[in-house]
Amino acid sequence: MTAAAEVVRLESTLDTSHVRARQPPLSLEAVGVSKRFGGLAALDSVDFKLTPGSFHALLGENGAGKSTLVKCIMGFYQADEGKLLVGGQPITVKSPKEAQRHGIGMVYQHFTLVENMSVAENLVLSRADVPRIIDWKKEKRELEEFMDEMPFRISPERLVRKLAAGEKQKLEILKQLYVGSRIVILDEPTSVLTPQEADEVLGMLREMAYQGRVSVAMITHKFREVVAYSDEVTVLRRGKLAGTGKTRDLTPEAMAEMMVGAEVPRASLERRELEGAAKFFELDKLSANDDLGLKVLEEVSLSVAAGEIVGIAGVSGNGQDELVEVLAGQRPTSSGSVRVDGKDYTPTRAQMRQRRVRLLPEAPLKNACVGNMSVAENIGFRCYDEPPNTSLGWLVRGSALRSRARAAIQEYGIKAPGPDAPIAGLSGGNVQRAVLARELTGEVNVLIAANPCFGLDFAAVSEIRTRIMAARNSGSAVLLVSSDLEEIFALSDRILVMSEGRIVYESKASEANMADIGRHMGGAHH
């Protein structure tokens, strides 16, 4: 098990002396909540019960209905059926403001702080009753007193822009306590944090729950966090309640089965070993600058053998995006070189074709497609200017592209109205399938994939991972950049960690250790 298991339960150290004359946390109950969008039942008679002073995890795949449930509680949506109870009393919530009046606050996946304002300004502004004229002396004194009571403090003077991601998330949580929320709902609060920052934030939340300040409900899909921090767990699957119970009574396997259901088989990622694979794709001391001219990649050297997947882990914003941009030809290098099979490679269209380098960028609709062009045209981007898709060497034959696209739609199971439909109308998974169809058709020497499964549902994820593995097994050198450690572990043969534009850690996947990787992601190499 991971470091998570080592986290000591705080029950024994529960210190009631912190509990002053403050409002006790509340229970929250949703009974038989249903919500439909058009013909789709996003929530189907779901029950959810949050015990006062507990830490409750709400688990489920993308599209399982977690966010819809929470949005019904917060008043973003009105449930079609069912009722809400806070502290046993039925309530109706029509807006987040009303939810706040009932003591329910929410921390979103993305920060809702104002970057260019100070911590103090952000806190004071979040109150329901901002005074007409603000007496900063008095406010600062009260903020100091408030911070003194909290398990974590951030200087009120600091500018939010200058805080680290973990501090911002803690500030979001402090903000909820500051405005007097007694139920805090969090939507994947750790998605932008390092594992260490995540542990600190979640540890602080749990302490607050045990001190009797708040009841916590957290949306997540990370088992590690569920097991280490939550008391109770509720699992949703396809809009229905799939199971609920005390976390300590459930194994991760049991929860996983609730999440994905027994009927969906996990994709078997069969690895085939290739004999004597030479170094195939090499980066030699590659450096590049960001948009402001600051060094963002520092002498990155790595190599990927044919038939190998090398995974690059790291907290987003440490140069991974720029590395992919460099390899995709979207960003100039300042020094260093790239070689494919020993030959120099610069990412031009001609060389990509010649060296058979293919790309699966992040957010494919934005980075790999033209939204208003058709599925057939998008699938044809790599080959529309070659025979048999051209006549006379310059005239593009739409019929040839369409028949190619029809074949791809069939083979990759792309759900599209037809080859002439604009690609922007497809769902995220189907856009990624179309890009896969384009990039993996024909012989592929090098495949560069960046967060290829981000935001996709379970079926699409397993299929896309299977395709990437198949490319590896047929001899492609695969460089996988992902912020999802689970994905890195599922696919990679070798794991590298990138931090501050450098490769700071390397290990075989079979020998890699989550704690080590987490430490290096967080900058332990200093």
Place this chain on the structure above:
Amino acid sequence: MEGVDASSIGIWGVPLAVLGGAIRISTPFLFVSLGECITEKSGRVNLGLEGTLVMGAMSGYGVSYLTGSAWLGVLAASAIGALLGALHGFLCGRPRVNDIAVGIALMLFGIGLAFFLGKPLIQPSAPRLPSIPFGFFSDSPQVRSALEVNVLFLVGLALAPALRWALANTRSGMVLRVVGEGAEAARAMGYDVLQVRLLATVVGGALAGIGGSFLSLFYPGSWNEGLSSGQGLMAVALVIFARWDPVRCLYASLLFGGASALGPALQSVGVTSGYYLFNAAPYALTLLIMVLSSSATEASADMPAELSVSR
């Protein structure tokens, strides 16, 4: 300065004239840039303030002529400015409407409308705004004329620090900044972003209208079609130059006003060569300061994050 003879001022006439010019010429710059500062703090750019300025000048002059009260003229100019601001704010509140494009359209609309409605106002003379003779102590006509300070300038002088204080210490100021720095955050706090921006554009338009009335009712003090030589547009640039701070808007306006007075001041002491060159001083100065103060990283820090040019 007591008892100094006019002719003995000599070369000192230049800084004195520049000072006087700074006070006189800066007033429209000051009002328009304070107005634009408020609008831009909300995350929206109103490029139409040149049109608002000219409409303010025309309507202020017209109302002053008809009622015999220059102050009623100022009031009318600010009302017309608020109306034009409301039009901009309303149009930009529609989906998929770009504030820059609307601003340019409203600038041309305002100028055209003012010229059309203002035709009969070119001949008659309207009552002008009063001024306070701070130069009473001196016998020197240069000193007296330089220190002939209009009340509107004093209002602007007080308004700049008041605005800076309000942005940091009042609820309205904070809400304005939140809307300009993070619309999502503002919505999450339950503020109506479009409403705040509409109000900010209305207030900005009203201030620009007052700036226009200064042109026709004090300096130069009559209505004609060549009254504004792009002050409204330059004031918008001044806001960037002042990095969205009202007090720096004041300094920038004074600097600009002073630079504009350099040409005439030099001419008055007999330096006539390069007259047109010195008249271009404000523009050269803007370019120079922009180049010196610009930085790849720092300039953007003060810029409201929601401005459509920064997104």
